[in-house]
Amino acid sequence: MRVSSHQSGLRFVKGHGTQNDFVVLADPAAELTLDAEMVAALCDRQRGIGADGLLRVARTGALVERGVLDALPDGVAADDWFMDYRNGDGSIAEMCGNGVRVFAHYVRATGLVDADTFTVGSRAGARPVIIHSFDDVHAEVTVEMGVARLDGTSVVRIGDDIYPGAKVDVGNPHLACVVADLTADDLAAVDFTAGVVIEPGDFPNGANVELLTPPVEDADGCLYARMRVFERGVGETRSCGTGLVAATRAALDARGQDAGELRIGIPGGEVTVTIRPDGSTLRGPSALVADGVLRPGWDR
Numbered sequence: 001m002r003v004s005s006h007q008s009g010l011r012f013v014k015g016h017g018t019q020n021d022f023v024v025l026a027d028p029a030a031e032l033t034l035d036a037e038m039v040a041a042l043c044d045r046q047r048g049i050g051a052d053g054l055l056r057v058a059r060t061g062a063l064v065e066r067g068v069l070d071a072l073p074d075g076v077a078a079d080d081w082f083m084d085y086r087n088g089d090g091s092i093a094e095m096c097g098n099g100v101r102v103f104a105h106y107v108r109a110t111g112l113v114d115a116d117t118f119t120v121g122s123r124a125g126a127r128p129v130i131i132h133s134f135d136d137v138h139a140e141v142t143v144e145m146g147v148a149r150l151d152g153t154s155v156v157r158i159g160d161d162i163y164p165g166a167k168v169d170v171g172n173p174h175l176a177c178v179v180a181d182l183t184a185d186d187l188a189a190v191d192f193t194a195g196v197v198i199e200p201g202d203f204p205n206g207a208n209v210e211l212l213t214p215p216v217e218d219a220d221g222c223l224y225a226r227m228r229v230f231e232r233g234v235g236e237t238r239s240c241g242t243g244l245v246a247a248t249r250a251a252l253d254a255r256g257q258d259a260g261e262l263r264i265g266i267p268g269g270e271v272t273v274t275i276r277p278d279g280s281t282l283r284g285p286s287a288l289v290a291d292g293v294l295r296p297g298w299d300r
């Protein structure tokens with residue numbers, strides 16, 4: 001069954017995590033065919049519903065049986081709910097941090113899960129979550145994001161400017177640039193409209209690019225920074241959970257720290273990232289804003 005040809009209309013939910021927005025499709029038995037063209041049309045803000053990405057909610061075992069996944073990812077059981085994530089251009093990515101928060105909120109608020117701690121499956125492996133609070137619209141969720149692995153350095157060109165950064169693997173690839181002396185106003189003025197140019201030799205599968213102001217201590221002694229992000233397969237988004245973890249890892253490393261906490265403001269809100277030598281967490285909000293039904297033939 002293709003997404004387009006469901007006779008009785010396919011239900012969807014629209015949600016976001018710090019305004020990184022998603023179409024959520026419940027498909028427990030993995031019966032839908034999500035081809036790239038269809039996902040791109042659904043995520044298109046003029047042709048379709050409009051979103052940065054799509055989250056299919058399916059049982060991990062069903063995705064293996066249907067051949068969407070080759071095998072159960074590490075630490076993920078057949079009965080665990082799996083976040084089958086697609087970028088807005090239809091491409092598949094290994095992980096989406098904001099997506100996991102929205103996904104966890106969705107399965108908890110709809111009763112597919114009846115506990116506040118559980119595991120979400122992703123192509124990058126198991127992502128344990130804690131639901132701190134939720135109702136039908138809002139939730140506050142922490143995601144265990146695993147180890148953010150530093151992997152050397154590279155550069156990105158944005159307009160006429162070259163930014164050096166740290167390559168960071170958070171399950172998906174990032175170039176996290178902590179830019180010395182960059183103010184919040186400078187960051188807001190960066191022009192992403194022509195895209196970003198990364199080194200293909202350093203990132204054979206592409207990368208997400210983050211620009212971060214150097215962290216400063218706020219009045220309470222907490223570290224705070226601001227970030228913007230240009231996502232692989234999407235373009236500039238108002239937030240990127242894996243990017244926030246990558247940027248925190250790079251910023252703490254630049255301060256000689258392999259652990260610590262950082263609050264980060266992004267255009268879509270604010271999150272808290274904690275880095276430990278053996279892992280990392282991302283804490284922030286989720287919102288489920290609308291329910292809808294796709295009309296048969298919507299894509300013609």
Ligand SMILES: N[C@@H](CCC[C@H](N)C(=O)O)C(=O)O
Nearest residue numbers: 093096097098172240241242
């Ligand atoms: N917005 C996401 C990341 C989505 C995947 C990314 N665009 C990629 O291709 O790796 C997040 O919140 O982490």
